[in-house]
Amino acid sequence: MTKKIPVLLLVALLAASVLWCSGLQLYDVGDSLFCIYLGAAVPDFIWFPADNSGDTNFLAFSDTHLRTGLNAAISYQVFISPSLALGGEVAYQFCYSRSDMIQTAIPITANLSWFFKQSTRLDIIGGIGAGITFAKYDGNLYLAPTLNLTVEPVVYFSEHWGFGLGAGFTAMAELYFADKTSDTALAAFSPVRLSVHYRR
Amino acid sequence: MKRNTLLTVASVLLACLLAVSCNLDAGQGIFREVSVSVQSVGISIIGAAGFDSATSTAYYVSDEGLQSKRASEDPQMILADTAAIQIKQAFVYTEAAVTKAAIIAQSGDTIDSPAVYYTYEFGSQAPVETSTLAIDLSYGFLTSWTDNSKNSLTVSYLGSAGSVAINDVSAVRQIIGTLDLRSDPGEAHLLITYWNAASENRMALVSYTGGTLQLYNLTSPDSYNIAGFSRSGDSLVLVDRNKGYVYYISDINASTAAVNSQTRLSDTFPATASVMYFYGAVDGANVYILKGYKAYTTLSWDIAGGSFSSTTTTSGFANGLIVTTVGAIRIAQDSALVYTAEGGLFTIDTLNGQNSAF
Numbered sequence: 419m420t421k422k423i424p425v426l427l428l429v430a431l432l433a434a435s436v437l438w439c440s441g442l443q444l445y446d447v448g449d450s451l452f453c454i455y456l457g458a459a460v461p462d463f464i465w466f467p468a469d470n471s472g473d474t475n476f477l478a479f480s481d482t483h484l485r486t487g488l489n490a491a492i493s494y495q496v497f498i499s500p501s502l503a504l505g506g507e508v509a510y511q512f513c514y515s516r517s518d519m520i521q522t523a524i525p526i527t528a529n530l531s532w533f534f535k536q537s538t539r540l541d542i543i544g545g546i547g548a549g550i551t552f553a554k555y556d557g558n559l560y561l562a563p564t565l566n567l568t569v570e571p572v573v574y575f576s577e578h579w580g581f582g583l584g585a586g587f588t589a590m591a592e593l594y595f596a597d598k599t600s601d602t603a604l605a606a607f608s609p610v611r612l613s614v615h616y617r618r
Numbered sequence: 619m620k621r622n623t624l625l626t627v628a629s630v631l632l633a634c635l636l637a638v639s640c641n642l643d644a645g646q647g648i649f650r651e652v653s654v655s656v657q658s659v660g661i662s663i664i665g666a667a668g669f670d671s672a673t674s675t676a677y678y679v680s681d682e683g684l685q686s687k688r689a690s691e692d693p694q695m696i697l698a699d700t701a702a703i704q705i706k707q708a709f710v711y712t713e714a715a716v717t718k719a720a721i722i723a724q725s726g727d728t729i730d731s732p733a734v735y736y737t738y739e740f741g742s743q744a745p746v747e748t749s750t751l752a753i754d755l756s757y758g759f760l761t762s763w764t765d766n767s768k769n770s771l772t773v774s775y776l777g778s779a780g781s782v783a784i785n786d787v788s789a790v791r792q793i794i795g796t797l798d799l800r801s802d803p804g805e806a807h808l809l810i811t812y813w814n815a816a817s818e819n820r821m822a823l824v825s826y827t828g829g830t831l832q833l834y835n836l837t838s839p840d841s842y843n844i845a846g847f848s849r850s851g852d853s854l855v856l857v858d859r860n861k862g863y864v865y866y867i868s869d870i871n872a873s874t875a876a877v878n879s880q881t882r883l884s885d886t887f888p889a890t891a892s893v894m895y896f897y898g899a900v901d902g903a904n905v906y907i908l909k910g911y912k913a914y915t916t917l918s919w920d921i922a923g924g925s926f927s928s929t930t931t932t933s934g935f936a937n938g939l940i941v942t943t944v945g946a947i948r949i950a951q952d953s954a955l956v957y958t959a960e961g962g963l964f965t966i967d968t969l970n971g972q973n974s975a976f
Contacts, residue, residue: 464649483655496623504623515655521648528627555648592649601647 443500444536451495457611459489459511469600487513489609503531525551525564541572551590562590572615582613659962666945666957667708677710678957684708689976701726707755711777720776721745722752756795759808775826782833784822786814809847839865839876916971931971935964
């Protein structure tokens with residue numbers, strides 16, 4: 419139940435935002451946006467698509483053996499059209515496993531954001547990103563191809579500064595071949611983050 | 619501008635692909651390791667040392683010594699390791715109403731220090747060293763060299779009189795025990811594979827039933843990495859650890875040849891190539907096999923029909939345990955107590971896989 423509350427809040431905020439927003443286009447090509455994020459990283463699932471052992475190969479939420487952790491990130495984007503911005507994000511995320519060992523991830527992604535609702539006080543941003551994650555656990559490092567999706571309403575309290583509350587979905591792939599194929603995994607997390615935005 | 623942006627993005631993606639191509643390979647898979655992580659119970663168990671059904675007390679050897687644990691209670695230290703006595707194997711039994719522990723220990727001075735056999739009475743100050751040339755203590759059986767010539771073995775069952783001798787032994791290959799219940803009239807069985815002086819494969823079964831020790835010299839199967847065995851009446855089932863072959867000996871009295879079931883567990887259950895632990899329980903016509911890798915799977919073999927079925931544990935304490943199973947004891951009908959190296963003890967219903975921490 420506790421996991422549903424932030425999701426419901428976000429949906430409500432989005433719905434209100436859509437109704438509230440005008441069809442303004444505030445941004446020009448070359449404008450930029452700098453953001454700092456901080457929030458929770460909710461483990462969604464770990465899927466072993468090539469594991470045909472009959473053992474459990476899809477583990478969701480607490481069955482992933484990971485606890486909700488922390489996610490922090492910075493991003494910088496430049497508008498390439500009045501409603502699209504392109505840039506990058508560097509994040510740091512950690513979750514603890516059942517054995518109290520830390521699983522860390524540093525996703526570095528190229529992001530494309532679509533400002534599909536814009537106003538002087540509120541933007542609603544949808545984003546997609548692709549890149550690589552430095553995933554580490556128990557001394558082992560893996561560079562995992564990564565894809566993320568985000569949606570985030572941002573309320574501006576001045577011309578340049580605003581606060582946002584966003585949710586996302588980040589998937590990391592761990593690919594193996596030959597005798598390790600069954601260890602190929604897709605791990606997904608949902609970062610739920612507060613953010614500070616600076617636009618100019 | 620657009621061209622520069624596209625070039626930048628393309629460069630970043632190319633760098634990512636290069637990084638992936640020279641990936642620093644995790645030993646097992648990072649998310650596999652995560653998915654099977656278990657909460658450490660703070661005990662490193664080396665081996666099972668018996669179960670007292672009267673008091674529901676499990677005994678085991680940990681890296682700290684001989685310990686006991688009752689259900690839902692904290693472990694108790696019975697005999698702690700010392701520099702001179704590092705306990706490797708133990709078994710707790712009752713003799714003349716006195717609870718004792720048989721112990722095989724090594725000195726901590728050197729890695730290859732010789733094994734020494736001790737007996738210990740609960741409550742006494744220290745274990746007593748004996749001259750027995752013990753080599754194994756599995757589920758109540760004490761296996762030792764008969765004398766210093768080391769060409770025959772003597773097997774006895776702790777707490778009972780009598781012993782059997784296995785002659786013409788040049789080297790012991792495997793000693794595997796299985797135990798139904800520690801309390802009388804419990805049954806216990808020991809399987810020993812060895813080479814004789816002519817370097818031929820040999821196999822012997824020692825059974826303790828009804829207070830009597832009996833030796834059966836058996837025809838050895840080709841396989842020589844036996845995960846476990848189970849006796850039911852006069853028949854014997856063997857499970858190979860490597861490829862999951864199942865062998866069946868229909869009459870141990872006549873030492874009939876071990877028949878390969880022609881069914882490999884690794885064929886039926888692809889990831890079952892390695893049978894991690896065989897729980898030797900025959901319940902009527904079924905043999906139960908606990909496979910503790912990635913998840914606990916209970917395989918059931920219908921001997922007459924030749925078919926296998928499985929129950930995978932997807933909930934409860936044992937879900938996702940990847941820890942090594944060091945022992946299992948049948949503690950009740952369709953119920954086994956499983957000793958794991960790092961995950962503590964748990965009980966598992968061999969029929970439906972339901973389990974809980976002990």
